[in-house]
Amino acid sequence: MRTALLYLTAILLIVSITGTSFAADRGSDNYDVSVVDIYSDLDTCDITLHSSEQVSGLELEMTMEHEGSTLDKRKFSIDMITPDSDVTKAFEWDTDDKGDGKYTVNTMISKDGCVIYENAYNFVNGRQTIPRATVDDLVPNSQGFSVMITPQEAVVVDVEYMLIDGSDVIYSGTEKKISVHTQPMEVTKDWNVLLENNKEYTGRIKVKMYSPSVTYIALSEDFVAQDDVFISDTYEDDIGASATVDGISQVPFEGSVRFTVSKQDDDGENVIESVTQKSPILLNEDDETVETIWEERLTTGIYSLVIEVIGNDGDILDVEEKIIESDHEPSTQQTNNTGTEDAEESPGFMLSGSLFLIAIVALMSRKR
Incomplete structure (x- = not known):
């Protein structure tokens, strides 16, 4: 009996070690997780991850660099991505560097200490050309958001919007091919998710222009959700x-x-x-x-x-x-006389009943 127990324990230990080793040895080629969209400037960043399979326990690390110096680093835990779905994170950078030039955002995704994805995204601070439109007055609230787009010349834009809880994008969408001519245009959209009373959220929009080259203008504003x-x-x-x-x-x-x-x-x-x-x-x-x-x-x-x-x-x-x-006037006389009228009608009712009984007795006597 003791020998059988030791044998069973040894088998379980081998299975456990093998399973742990398999999880640790599974490299990046075996996880189909990638970055499908990223945007960053000196103030904010948003990044969208996609997975073709269900995967949990991911760690996302974002680093901003400029001229060989690390300006800021952010880390996020992603509990789970379901099959063929996206997860988007959005956040603010904490840096005082506002100089012109090239900046690099390095992305690293890991699981169980194993790096399964790495990539770099570059952007340039300091516009080289005057944009064809400006974005002003982003106002998010508990209902939705409104943003004003002012054209410098006629332009067609896409407006991507996000509702952010902490660093999690809980609702997003895109209004495409919006024509803006000579007058400022207001773009308004309502949220489609439930909000918690007295909780702080962030509304974020990105306006994409296609010419003379693809450019973005991004704005973010915080608000406190309230019933209304x-x-x-x-x-x-x-x-x-x-x-x-x-x-x-x-x-x-x-x-x-x-x-x-x-x-x-x-x-x-x-x-x-x-x-x-x-x-x-x-x-x-x-x-x-x-x-x-x-x-x-x-x-x-x-x-x-x-x-x-x-x-x-x-x-x-x-x-x-x-x-x-x-103009309602209650009938006070009718109310006061109700008892009197009932009292007067009662004897009459009793007399009529007596006469009716006498008539019945008389008819029965005649028949006899």
């Missing part, structure tokens, strides 16, 4: 009120709507009723109508109505003020 909605329509009368709320953020709105109706009297503004109703969850381009009914119908008079949309953090996102003019 607005009131698009209201209805109010002496019975109740409603508000239609439209979402304009990819942060899920989980707030509420407060209806406050008041009336002016000798002592000032007197709150008649205040009701808070929970809103359905809203995202960008969603809309829902929130309604309420007053506990008591508003009687004749002029009332003020304030409709407030309360956000996830308790902040007021939008306000509408309205006037309700009521």
Whole structure:
């Protein structure tokens, strides 16, 4: 029994050593991971990796060099790339070097300490020619982004946009063949992913021009994602009120709507009723109508109505003020006389019932 146990242990040890050795010996020729796109200037960089197979546990190292000196080095861990898919990283360089000339960005991808990909990307700082367009006023927010492109002459451009969480590009796309003539053009796009409230993200765009040579202009701006909605329509009368709320953020709105109706009297503004109703969850381009009914119908008079949309953090996102003019007069005389009328009708009902019984008895006597 002891001999069999030692034999089994030896086999497991051999298998373990063989497996470890195989993983360590697997070189770059056996991993189809490569860089399919990279852009860098002195301020920012983005790089896209592609793999034809599922691979995990990658390390990405980026180094910027100029005239033989290393200016900055960045390292990133990539947990997994699924088969035939891309992973994009974007980040800012930390360097004070702004001189003109040639710069080199060295890329190295490794797994388990083994280098599986190396390459170098060069760019030149300092424009040699005046660009045919300038890119101004990049404004990203919780809904999407807007950027203004100003032409120096008619030009056709591609606009690539990215939404970045830390160094991870979580959403991207490209608007191609945008014609910009003599007037500045605004390019706007909405995000299509959910955002987390009060979290910082980065919006990034790259404008590509094709002539006289292929050139890029890149801009990045940070923003803090927040829930946001607005009131698009209201209805109010002496019975109740409603508000239609439209979402304009990819942060899920989980707030509420407060209806406050008041009336002016000798002592000032007197709150008649205040009701808070929970809103359905809203995202960008969603809309829902929130309604309420007053506990008591508003009687004749002029009332003020304030409709407030309360956000996830308790902040007021939008306000509408309205006037309700009521001509409702409750029938007080009918209400007060109800008990009296019932009392008067009761004896009559009893007398009619007695006469009806007497008539039935008389008919039965005749038949006999």
